[in-house]
Amino acid sequence: MLNKSSSKKSVSTTELKEIFATGLKLCIFMSVICVMLFFVNSITAEKIAEFESKKINDAIITIMGDDPNMTIEPLEDLGDSSVKEVYKIDSMVDEQSQLIGYCVYAKAKGYGGEFNLLVGLNADGTVKGISVISDSETVGIGKKVLTDSFLSKFNGKSEGVTLGSGDIVAVSGATVTSKAVTSCVNSVLDFYESTLKEADTDENNG
């Protein structure tokens, strides 16, 4: 039964004061915590962004090779839904810029959530190498898929890859992760066909 005796519309000023005072206290707690978070964030945000970009740079060097003449050029406005960022890799030789390939930072949906791969492509659109940027797969199951022994099987592929056909077999017990990697590589290859190849041809022709 609702108690109506003291909560009628005619709320006295002391009650109003209490309501406001309590609300104000909650407001103060919230503000203090927010300020604390703000400061912690300002200290760590830089490091977080730095770390992420460093990881990508390191992965690019691992896949494409450590060439002192290499330039990494992020391409803008090219990503579709599964592609986060695209980097064009050129090499400056004798003041002539020669295309080495592309690195596509793409995401995939694994067992433990989203994971991110860096797929390196040769100038002709075949897979040069794959590197894992971040993941939350289970140790011993999904993580086994995200190792070089499986990922290197994609090297040299240029068209739609299907699991189970030929040499790429899903890791037993980790089907979800294997399928996720495959579909990610496929979408990167599609992306190359649809977007990067043309841009490349345009450049060469123009």
Next chain:
Amino acid sequence: MKTTVKKNKVSLIGVLLDGIVFKNPVLIQLLGMCPILATSTSLENAFGMGVAVTFVLFFSNIIISLLRKIIPEKIRIAAYIIIIAGFVSVIDMILKAYLPSLSSSLGVFIPLIVVNCIIFARAESFASKNGVIPSAVDGIACGIGFTIALSIVSAIREILGNGTILGFHIFGESFQPATMMLLPFGGFLTLGFVIALVQFVTDKIGKGGNK
């Protein structure tokens, strides 16, 4: 004249031992089992999670104890959650910045620390009724207790399910581990057996003391 209810003096050693052994939040009170099942797939994850929970417990217990006379009764729950969420966000940012591999391994379970039963239960039942120092000790003790329980389960699951401990292969590379131990089913089994063992041992000790 008002007579006050006599409160027992809180002994710090008692609080410490309670949190770690006698009233271990996981093995005796059966709290916080969800993150245990999910993050106990490797010992490294376990340590990371345990440290994160201990950090949050320690600071939130201190703050809540400091503010216990100021927080009005009616907004108690909201205030506790704000404070706990604040510290969880802090540890989340710290982990992302300085231990990113651990942060991505633990994934969504770091933010889920906010609704971890243990933290809220200690805030509600201990920190809101006791002084700052006992609350701080209780926070650390429960955190250590949680870490110990989590580590035991993780060690078993990692050894049996992956053949490794902290990443080192202890049975040789060709060992075929029982991968099901790393699945949720294995987690339930392991946790169940560990709790049963603990109950058995404490019963025996209890009987021995009495007889």
Next chain:
Amino acid sequence: MDLFINILIIIGIFGGLALIFGCLLVIASRFFAVKQDERAEKIIALLPGANCGGCGYAGCASYAEAVLSGEAKPNLCTSLSQEEINAIAEISGAEASEKSLPTVAHIKCCGSNECTSNKYNYGGIDDCRSLIRLGGGEKSCVYSCIGLGNCVKACVFGAISVKNGVAAVDTKRCKGCGSCVAACPKSLIELIPATARFSVYCSSKDKGKAVNAICDNGCIACGICVKNCPNSAITLKNNCAVIDYSLCDGCGICAEKCPKGTIRSTKGGKKAVKSSAPAVKTEKPASSTGTFSFDVKNTDKD
């Protein structure tokens, strides 16, 4: 400056949200408030809050309501001091009552593992009631304390513990609430005045010879205590000594004279009693032979 503006925006948004929700929470709590008699809260604050049931009501809250409705007197809670009783009487508008004389629990058995033996070994559930039909318990005497701790579980003040196979009361913690009296399946526990200094720690109805054979400290109904008590406070009932505390003045002569050490000080600690009559000991049965035999005792009165 930029920093400052950012902080202000954050505080504005979240602080504002918190303010709104805080106010909403307080309004909601008024709306959904449960009306409770304020006097009940005041009385409950004076009660110990242990919910022991010694007053005869389900818990401290029920007792408070009963006092307010006039159904119960303020002095039923044995934990309260006279001042607290007066305060409760004042709040509830009842007439002042006197604090009842404090009592403590007393367990009428001292049969520990040292002075008696087991007729069998039991390995079942920890409940005294489960052994009632098995010869009244593991120990040789059917009237003995079973020692599995039903009374310990019933006591909310932690005043009873099982030591050496027999239950013992910590008189400093005991509040005389009576929960243990109800819990003991053999009704071995009684409430005696807190001022009592000596008690009889036995309730055996067996004749002296039978008791002698199975327990070093059981009452053999020899009657020495009866003859020596200056106040005639002890009598023999059913082959066992019984003290009438309205007559006892705590002189302790009975305890001194008791040849078996059955009458002891309530303050605990075995009184240095020489067991002058050498007990005829039965062989203690070998542990866990797997077989057990009941001592067929003649428990019928002649």
